[in-house]
Amino acid sequence: MIQVLLNGIIVGGLYALISVGFALIFSSVRFYHLAYGSLAFFGAYITYVFRYSVGLNFFLSMILSSIIFGFVGILFWKMFYSPLQKKKTSSVSMIVASFGLLIVLQNVMSLIFGNGGKSISIHDNLSQGYEFFNLFITYNQLVILAVTIIVGILFEFMMNKMKFGMSIKAVGQNNDLAMTVGINYESVMNYVFFIATFLSVIGASLISLEIGIRPIYGFHIILKIIVACVIGGMGKVKGAIAGAMMLGIIENFGIYFFGSIWQDTIAFALLTLFLVFRPKGVFE
Amino acid sequence: MSFCHAAFYGIGAYSTAILLKNFDLSFISVLFFSLIITAICGFIASIFILRLKDDGQMLVSVAFALIVYNLMLNLVSLTNGTLGIKGIPAIEIFGVNFFEKWKFFLLCLFLLLFTIWFFRKIIKSPYGTVIKGIRDNCEVVENLAHPTSIYKHLVFVLGVTFAGLAGSIFATYITYLEPSLFLLISSIFVLIMAIFGGLGNIWGSVLGAIIIFIIPEILRFVGLPDSIMAETQQIIYGFLLFLLIYFRPQGVMGEYRM
Numbered sequence: 001m002i003q004v005l006l007n008g009i010i011v012g013g014l015y016a017l018i019s020v021g022f023a024l025i026f027s028s029v030r031f032y033h034l035a036y037g038s039l040a041f042f043g044a045y046i047t048y049v050f051r052y053s054v055g056l057n058f059f060l061s062m063i064l065s066s067i068i069f070g071f072v073g074i075l076f077w078k079m080f081y082s083p084l085q086k087k088k089t090s091s092v093s094m095i096v097a098s099f100g101l102l103i104v105l106q107n108v109m110s111l112i113f114g115n116g117g118k119s120i121s122i123h124d125n126l127s128q129g130y131e132f133f134n135l136f137i138t139y140n141q142l143v144i145l146a147v148t149i150i151v152g153i154l155f156e157f158m159m160n161k162m163k164f165g166m167s168i169k170a171v172g173q174n175n176d177l178a179m180t181v182g183i184n185y186e187s188v189m190n191y192v193f194f195i196a197t198f199l200s201v202i203g204a205s206l207i208s209l210e211i212g213i214r215p216i217y218g219f220h221i222i223l224k225i226i227v228a229c230v231i232g233g234m235g236k237v238k239g240a241i242a243g244a245m246m247l248g249i250i251e252n253f254g255i256y257f258f259g260s261i262w263q264d265t266i267a268f269a270l271l272t273l274f275l276v277f278r279p280k281g282v283f284e
Numbered sequence: 285m286s287f288c289h290a291a292f293y294g295i296g297a298y299s300t301a302i303l304l305k306n307f308d309l310s311f312i313s314v315l316f317f318s319l320i321i322t323a324i325c326g327f328i329a330s331i332f333i334l335r336l337k338d339d340g341q342m343l344v345s346v347a348f349a350l351i352v353y354n355l356m357l358n359l360v361s362l363t364n365g366t367l368g369i370k371g372i373p374a375i376e377i378f379g380v381n382f383f384e385k386w387k388f389f390l391l392c393l394f395l396l397l398f399t400i401w402f403f404r405k406i407i408k409s410p411y412g413t414v415i416k417g418i419r420d421n422c423e424v425v426e427n428l429a430h431p432t433s434i435y436k437h438l439v440f441v442l443g444v445t446f447a448g449l450a451g452s453i454f455a456t457y458i459t460y461l462e463p464s465l466f467l468l469i470s471s472i473f474v475l476i477m478a479i480f481g482g483l484g485n486i487w488g489s490v491l492g493a494i495i496i497f498i499i500p501e502i503l504r505f506v507g508l509p510d511s512i513m514a515e516t517q518q519i520i521y522g523f524l525l526f527l528l529i530y531f532r533p534q535g536v537m538g539e540y541r542m
Binding site: 092 | 518
């Protein structure tokens with residue numbers, strides 16, 4: 001049982017890394033950036049390219065591709081979303097447009113890298129797992145846990161102690177008020193999209209350590225992230241982390257009790273129940 | 285705005301296939317039963333979907349589509365899982381077999397005209413006026429003492445029943461069903477068709493459908509290799525969706541702006 005809980009926490013941590021960015025974007029622009037998931041896995045593909053075609057160390061390739069994709073994220077904002085928002089497009093239309101972008105990205109990925117899966121590993125030879133107090137954890141999982149915790153702490157520090165982090169929060173809480181005290185909306189948006197996409201690529205690269213990369217995963221992950229954010233309350237960064245953790249744990253217990261074929265069904269049933277009965281999330 | 289149309293299309297197709305294969309019934313009665321099944325599923329979904337608005341509604345409809353897909357995939361005893369159902373017999377109505385392509389085409393054409401006629405009839409009727417009113421301004425219609433919630437449920441169930449009808453016909457046409465046929469992507473097709481032509485306009489939907497199915501033919505004509513065909517097609521659909529939202533949110537001939 002505790003083993004299931006541990007696995008749930010690891011999966012939840014991965015979801016959390018990606019959900020945080022999604023919630024950050026939602027809190028400042030109020031729409032669902034669906035192409036976000038595909039962007040994250042595109043980043044994971046680039047990590048793959050750095051790791052195997054260029055031959056860099058896994059961590060270095062992950063950080064390099066995250067930085068590159070941070071800028072791609074800004075580009076998405078500037079090229080696609082900002083013009084739409086200036087036309088006062090409704091949030092439903094935004095979802096549809098963003099979905100169009102997701103389809104484009106996913107198919108560009110399968111054109112370049114093929115539909116088959118690619119797998120990434122940290123070392124060339126397989127490394128064995130560890131056992132603490134009867135709990136079994138693989139080397140990859142240990143790395144995932146460590147990176148998640150480090151990134152989480154850095155993120156918290158940035159949001160609470162540094163100036164641009166606080167201005168992101170301000171825009172999230174009250175856009176108009178933030179602008180009247182002299183916060184530059186456009187530059188805050190750049191930070192938001194950079195940080196969010198950066199985190200998502202790290203998350204996606206870590207996920208690909210466990211399950212490999214396929215173009216369709218971008219779509220799968222965005223659905224899971226939406227579920228996590230809805231559970232935690234849409235647009236709340238802390239809520240997204242908690243929701244992601246809960247989703248990871250519930251999913252793993254679901255697998256333990258009902259078998260892995262019902263994993264997605266459980267997640268989407270949760271989404272429906274939360275949206276209908278508790279749309280503000282668990283924490284109000 | 286609902287993303288789950290393909291799910292009902294799938295429910296219609298699957299129930300027709302299962303009924304045709306396992307019971308010795310005539311096509312008309314099978315069609316009747318599968319439409320009832322689709323309508324019941326539609327009603328259950330509408331309870332959840334219609335309680336929400338805008339974004340939430342969209343998300344729940346996506347969730348519903350995925351749950352249906354997962355059920356098709358995992359209820360192996362009923363749907364045969366990923367292997368799918370093979371050898372669905374062709375339609376036979378009063379001794380006339382619709383296996384041949386031209387007969388089938390005539391049947392589809394007839395059904396299309398029937399659908400258009402039916403929906404026009406509804407829109408022109410007093411009910412249609414109320415439905416349009418709900419679309420444009422729900423509060424006003426409610427203040428005029430129309431039970432808007434019942435109307436919404438009715439329209440939803442009616443819409444998905446026609447999707448179920450399309451599904452049943454489709455099942456007998458391709459004679460082979462598997463869950464991936466009814467994945468979200470086909471809902472997106474429906475959505476692109478509707479948005480392209482214009483929401484809230486029947487002729488717009490027909491135009492959208494025609495345009496969507498002409499695109500692959502053009503690509504084939506240009507001479508793209510088959511290996512990158514599917515991807516290029518979808519990239520075009522994706523961009524089309526984005527550009528439509530950007531330049532013409534009401535579609536080519538629509539009345540309703542998203």
